[in-house]
Amino acid sequence: MTLEQLKYLKAIVETGSFRAAAESVFRSQSSLSISIQKLEQELGITLFTRDNYRPELTDAGRSIYQKADALLEKSNEIVSLAHHLASGYESEVRLAISGIVPVEPIIGVLNQVSTLFPQTRIQMQIENLGGTMERLIDDDADIAISDAFDLAHNFESFALPPISFVTVVPSSSPWAAQADTICESDLGYETLIVVRDTSNHSPRISKGIYNDSPQWVVNDFATKQRIICSGKGWGRMPLHLVKNDIQDNRLTKLTSPDFKLLQAPIHLVRNKQRPVGPVEETLWTLLQNMTWPETNAL
Incomplete structure (x- = not known):
């Protein structure tokens, strides 16, 4: 046959x-x-x-x-x-993305790339803290969108808009009424919800962790959000993930001097020692022009 x-x-x-x-x-x-x-x-x-x-x-x-x-x-x-x-097009491009960045603009870029290069498979990995750079260093990703980029790394980089972080507690918590006066020490016995670093062999990165607090460690920010919204614990969250929860009074943003708004730098990163194909180059260029949804205003 x-x-x-x-x-x-x-x-x-x-x-x-x-x-x-x-x-x-x-x-x-x-x-x-x-x-x-x-x-x-x-x-x-x-x-x-x-x-x-x-x-x-x-x-x-x-x-x-x-x-x-x-x-x-x-x-x-x-x-x-x-x-x-x-024709020289890659069969696959791999993208490692920090769990704190909004995925909607990235999906829009990936849709453009898929339209231009429908035969190229796109692999997207969501990582936390040091996990994005580790995927790049281990050659498990071609491009990273990272909140853990170190200028000492021998990589090509491009600064993207930073991500705003706020500290939130459940609006049902007694601490919600003291949002503008509460001190860090007041939460010493409250459970801190922490997202784990997804790196496997690199030194673990800790951000927004208070050593004396009891902790629950979770895999991602969506789980952290759901736990705090349910009435348990507190923690720092990307503003774009909890903006609606704050507006709908499920969460309360702490605004005292101990809990100021933080900005997490975000970088687009790739290994400049590696040959780059046309699909990756197109993706790299489109990602540079990407904008996040407004995250600073409530």
Whole structure:
């Protein structure tokens, strides 16, 4: 069985006759008929009934045609991918993203890249703290959007807008009424909700952690948000993640001098020692023009 025979089968079904099918694939009707007969003999089934004016698929032929159509589609995908790779385009680009940044603008950029390069697979990893840079250093990512970039690293970088952090408590907490006067020491016995660093072998980074506080450690900021909204604990959160919770009075932002608004620098980073393909270069350029939603105003 060959792909050519399956193409002939598909052509007969789509055109409705052996003659029209032969014309569509630029073959003689006799050679196409012989090819289908050989396919039937090889498979041991009859694909078409030939009693009527137009050939009709048998039940067995219909089942074979469905599989053949799917196989031909996969064949076309392989050919398209081969042309894509032969043109110098990457088969995959990998992006490591800090869990504190808004993903919506990034998704918009990735949609543009997918439209321009539909055959390139995009891998997106969400990491916390040192995890983004570790993915880049370990060559598990081509580009990182990181809040842990160190200028000492031998990487190319581009500064993106910073992310604002606020300290929040549940609005049901008694501390909510003291939001503008509360001291850090007042929360010493309250549970601090902490997002863990996702790095595996690099020195762990700690931000916004008070050593004397009891702690719950979670995997991501979405879980941290849900825990505090449920009435448990407190912690620093990216403002864009809790803005609606503050407006809807599920969370209260602490505004005393001990809990001022913080700005986390964000950098677009890649290894400048590595060759760069056209898809990655396009992604790099588009990410530089990305803007976050407004996060400073409430």
